[in-house]
């Protein structure tokens with residue numbers, strides 16, 4: 464299923480020489496807007512991107528300044544103002560752009576658009 468989870472798994476399998484097919488119920492990559500921003504944390508999301516071998520592409524998507532933090536009290540007095548110095552552990556990217564680098568990293572035909580899965584089976588032939 465080609466959202467971030469299925470595409471990342473397909474990419475990691477591909478990096479390790481294992482072919483896969485991803486079935487997606489939606490008719491095409493343009494079937495719907497992908498939504499907004501994602502924080503990609505260093506302890507989970509970034510580990511997945513690294514396993515997928517796509518860190519360079521990922522760094523190209525990061526929106527600078529989105530990790531700035533400002534706390535104010537009820538009068539608007541600034542209590543904390545921490546700039547985004549690039550060292551934060553959860554940079555933000557656009558969900559659709561992250562999906563696109565995953566789609567671009569897979570062999571043509573990996574994703575079968577417009578194919579809704581109705582059941583699964585485990586094969587006993589896997590060595």
Ligand SMILES: Cc1cc2nc3c(=O)[nH]c(=O)nc-3n(C[C@H](O)[C@H](O)[C@H](O)COP(=O)(O)OP(=O)(O)OC[C@H]3O[C@@H](n4cnc5c(N)ncnc54)[C@H](O)[C@@H]3O)c2cc1C
Nearest residue numbers: 464465466467468469486487488489501502508578579580
């Ligand atoms: C408002 C919001 C904000 C979030 N913010 C963050 C964030 O900042 N950082 C972060 O890491 N995570 C965030 N998440 C979580 C993140 O979106 C999910 O963890 C991630 O999208 C899960 O990916 P997925 O591929 O497992 O599932 P999904 O993204 O849900 O994709 C499932 C796909 O499967 C397809 N599908 C469903 N049924 C079938 C079927 N029977 N056959 C074929 N295809 C099917 C769907 O069409 C869809 O494309 C947020 C989630 C929400 C809702």
